[in-house]
Amino acid sequence: MKVYTYSEARQRFADVLRQAKREGQAQIRRRDGELFLVQPALRSGSPLDVPGVESGLTAPELVDLVRASRRSTGRLLLQTPANTRMQPTRAKRSTSKTVRRARG
Numbered sequence: 334m335k336v337y338t339y340s341e342a343r344q345r346f347a348d349v350l351r352q353a354k355r356e357g358q359a360q361i362r363r364r365d366g367e368l369f370l371v372q373p374a375l376r377s378g379s380p381l382d383v384p385g386v387e388s389g390l391t392a393p394e395l396v397d398l399v400r401a402s403r404r405s406t407g408r409l410l411l412q413t414p415a416n417t418r419m420q421p422t423r424a425k426r427s428t429s430k431t432v433r434r435a436r437g
Contacts, residue, residue, distance in 0.1 A: 334359070335352060336360040336368075337359065338363075339362070349361065353373055358372045
């Protein structure tokens with residue numbers, strides 16, 4: 334493993350990162366002798382990246398199920414309880430009073 338000096342690491346930083354990715358780490362030594370390790374961070378995946386499930390359904394069957402589900406949910410959303418009366422909201426008036434001056 335190559336050990337970079339501080340000055341060399343600054344000038345060739347992309348090489349330092351490439352080595353860290355390829356070999357797991359790269360070392361940088363300062364003039365006073367301190368040694369530092371540069372390591373690639375573990376990649377965290379998306380929370381939405383989940384493994385697939387084998388359902389045994391064909392694509393058309395799956396599409397039919399999704400459409401049926403949407404129809405039943407849409408029906409529920411369109412129904413309003415009989416005792417609830419929907420009223421449009423009114424725009425609120427500003428509480429600050431504005432004074433208009435007549436131009437003359």
